[in-house]
Amino acid sequence: MEEHNQSSLLKSKRFLPFFCTQFLGAFNDNIFKNTLMLLIAFSATTALGMESNVVMNLAAGLFILPFFLFSAIAGQVADKYEKSSIIRKVKLAEIVIMLLAAVCFITESYSLLLLLLFVMGTQSTFFGPVKYAILPQHLRNDELVGGNALVEMGTFVAILLGTIGAGILMGFEGTKELTACAVIVVAITGYLASRKIPVAESADPTLKLDFNIFRMTGQVLKYAREDRAVFLSIMAISWFWFLGASYLTQFPNFAKTVLQGDSSVVTMLLALFSIGIGVGSMLCERLSGHKVEIGIVPIGSLGLTLFGIDLYCSIPSYYVDEPLTWLEFIAHSDNLRVLIDLIGIGIFGGFFIVPLYAYIQKNSKPEQRAQIIAANNIMNALFMVASAIAGILLLGVLDLSIPEFFLVIALMNLVIAVYVYSQVTEFAFRFVVWILSHSMYRVTHKNLDVIPDEGPAVIVCNHVSFVDALLIAGAVRRPIRFVMDYQIFKSPLLGPIFRLAKAIPIAPRHKDEQVYLQAFETISNELENGQLVCIFPEGKLTKTGEMNEFRGGVEIILERNSVEVVTLALQGLWGSFFSHKDGPAFANLPKRFWSKVNIVGGRKWTAEEATAAALEANVKELRGDNP
Structure with missing residues (x-):
């Protein structure tokens, strides 16, 4: 801009x-x-x-x-x-x-x-x-x-x-x-x-006065x-x-x-x-x-x-x-x-x-x-x-x-x-x-025009910290429904925020099958209504700074809703108060304020070409050496 x-x-x-x-x-x-x-x-x-x-x-x-x-x-x-x-x-x-x-x-x-x-x-x-x-x-x-x-x-x-x-x-x-x-x-x-x-x-010339x-x-x-x-x-x-x-x-x-x-x-x-x-x-x-x-x-x-x-x-x-x-x-x-x-x-x-x-x-x-x-x-x-x-x-x-x-x-x-x-x-x-985006972080972004101005799409991104979704929401013009681990809703600090955001809770199938199935049902409904849905395919925050393997949830979503997929990558969040660097997040007082975070847009993928492995490779390339 x-x-x-x-x-x-x-x-x-x-x-x-x-x-x-x-x-x-x-x-x-x-x-x-x-x-x-x-x-x-x-x-x-x-x-x-x-x-x-x-x-x-x-x-x-x-x-x-x-x-x-x-x-x-x-x-x-x-x-x-x-x-x-x-x-x-x-x-x-x-x-x-x-x-x-x-x-x-x-x-x-x-x-x-x-x-x-x-x-x-x-x-x-x-x-x-x-x-x-x-x-x-x-x-x-x-x-x-x-x-x-x-x-x-x-x-x-x-x-x-x-x-x-x-x-x-x-x-x-x-x-x-x-x-x-x-x-x-x-x-x-x-x-x-x-x-x-x-x-x-005229917006509606047929309108009768x-x-x-x-x-x-x-x-x-x-x-x-x-x-x-x-x-x-x-x-x-x-x-x-x-x-x-x-x-x-x-x-x-x-x-x-x-x-x-x-x-x-x-x-x-x-x-x-x-x-x-x-x-x-x-x-x-x-x-x-x-x-x-x-x-x-x-x-x-x-x-x-x-x-x-x-x-x-x-x-x-x-x-x-x-x-x-x-x-x-x-x-x-x-x-x-x-x-x-x-x-x-x-x-x-x-x-x-x-x-x-x-x-x-x-x-x-x-x-x-x-x-x-x-x-x-x-x-x-x-x-x-x-x-x-x-x-x-x-x-x-x-x-x-x-x-x-x-x-x-x-x-x-x-x-x-x-x-x-x-x-x-x-x-x-x-x-x-x-x-958040004007106090602890200086958020810049590049190529976010890749996200469609209207219509449904799935956004995939690496998962570095508990505030990834908030920073993405602040950078993207359209409202986004984020798919978040159901445990985060129990947090007294972040739970109320993600409920305000109407985030979609998801759990591993072996831990809570009802939450797991309801999440995919809600995702499908949101996409059918033309909304953006963002998922973090790693399924959990990184504990090393390196990306975890992308799971197959995105492929399950695309089998039901054949929509475009957009890749994003977060840079600069590793080591922040909300990440797991040097121990669990929130364990120590914040040491970084006004630190630079970059959100990089990748490309659009058709549902047919968007496999978990291909998306993971693209996000790794976008992220580069700046976790």
């Missing part, structure tokens, strides 16, 4: 016009929303006749509500029609909406501006499914995480620039007139960029629930947007009433939060090794909770007579911890959300992908509306302070994370694999 893959997308005609289009759309949304929010927070509440906290949460709810109402129809449209033409139509609608918004800003029609938030939310609703469904059509699998990272980074940089732009506009006497001009110019520029987006053919909102909402949610891991990924993303909306909506009043700052402090808080998410998103591709790696999602959720709790604990106790500017705010050393917490929440939010989006795109059926993304948008909308309601109830009815509100949602995040990872064990397993 080329290291420049992520940045090179910004030079590609497959991606750059789309990136610019979505960036400008997010930027325009935030110029409009943030200017309106600041006007409400600092000068317009009397005109609306409502308390500031209520108006803030009402505005957030009005923007999000259309995602809940119209996402199902938007998903159908995105699956039925060519996607670049949909984007251009959506961008034309943005120009019309912004023209109306310009008039309302100039005439100070704040009630109508709140209504236009709903209209603008509707326009964004139809962009949402296309935005994420188009990426797998224009990008390769090994570009998907990088593409999503750039989209999320671009979105939050747009939020940052829109936030700063709104703050700058608030500093001029002609705020309303300047905002009116800005939103029109950006809308037109976004439309011009959309005209360069390459064609993305159904405009019954309630029926189609139920239908797209049904599609999403067909794959439990995908659905829980959607729920996790939606929870992130609950958190994000909760933070972003409360920042103006948090800055004003708790931190005692002026509008420039609001801008700074939003900017730091956005920078954090942008940085976290961009780090995802490097941390994931250019593949869809959900193992870093639990790291993201843990960071969100820890920094969220610390934000509550870091509230300064000073009092000032006049609101602080952002320069005066950062001059107080007590405030540094608040700023670090906000950046940390953003960074770990990026770790959390980018792999989940890529996972949904990769694992959704192509003909239903936009509708499943629409289901994601529906759930996102539901959770963000819930965040607005939670803000009104907790802050307005129960009279919690904003820091107490932040503490509550940080603790809720921990509870929800534990639930999701207990329901989808793949997340927890991939987390363990990621930690």
Whole structure:
């Protein structure tokens, strides 16, 4: 994998016009929303006749509500029609909406501006499914995480620039007139960029549109629930947007009433939060090794909770007579911890959300992908509306302070994370694999493209240590069912990990015939379902560093399922804490950390030519003199 893959997308005609289009759309949304929010927070509440906290949460709810109402129809449209033409139509609608918004800003029609938030939310609703469904059509699998990272980074940089732009506009006497001009110019520029987006053919041109909102909402949610891991990924993303909306909506009043700052402090808080998410998103591709790696999602959720709790604990106790500017705010050393917490929440939010989006795109059926993304948008909308309601109830009815509100949602995040990872064990397993392959070992690999991207195959490999399967799982993009000695499941350390991985236990026939027969039955079922199965034909770990003779289990498998066989070899694991060098594994404290391990791909074998002896010879050649 080329290291420049992520940045090179910004030079590609497959991606750059789309990136610019979505960036400008997010930027325009935030110029409009943030200017309106600041006007409400600092000068317009009397005109609306409502308390500031209520108006803030009402505005957030009005923007999000259309995602809940119209996402199902938007998903159908995105699956039925060519996607670049949909984007251009959506961008034309943005120009019309912004023209109306310009008039309302100039005439100070704040009630109508709140209504236009709903209209603008509707326009964004139809962009949402296309935005994420188009990426797998224009990008390769090994570009998907990088593409999503750039989209999320671009979105939050747009939020940052829109936030700063709104703050700058608030500093001029002609705020309303300047905002009116800005939103029109950006809308037109976004439309011009959309005209360069390459064609993305219809996923299902035979799809019949159904405009019954309630029926189609139920239908797209049904599609999403067909794959439990995908659905829980959607729920996790939606929870992130609950958190994000909760933070972003409360920042103006948090800055004003708790931190005692002026509008420039609001801008700074939003900017730091956005920078954090942008940085976290961009780090995802490097941390994931250019593949869809959900193992870093639990790291993201843990960071969100820890920094969220610390934000509550870091509230300064000073009092000032006049609101602080952002320069005066950062001059107080007590405030540094608040700023670090906000950046940390953003960074770990990026770790959390980018792999989940890529996972949904990769694992959704192509003909239903936009509708499943629409289901994601529906759930996102539901959770963000819930965040607005939670803000009104907790802050307005129960009279919690904003820091107490932040503490509550940080603790809720921990509870929800534990639930999701207990329901989808793949997340927890991939987390363990990621930690192992980024702490004790530096795993490199060569020629793993020999493993087929889809369809059944048997992988055979030498067996050096108790973590062979975990390291292979971390290097290969596809899920693998590993066949492991049944005794390993009794280990208090490794047993739970291999149960998370849904490894297949096997025993020698003379020791437990039922386990032996059930293993081959399970292997056959997995191959019939198009899965990868990895076996270690030696049957036991090496005690000398030399390979043991391959047993005939692979031939038994191929007699029942005539599938391809792929050879792999592990190099560099002999002598590690998990190997039998100088005595039983685990007998001594680890002596090697960050040691280099290489996984080498060999070749594909047909079922007819794949004998145990031939496979053994090939793996020995691949391994060479580096056990």
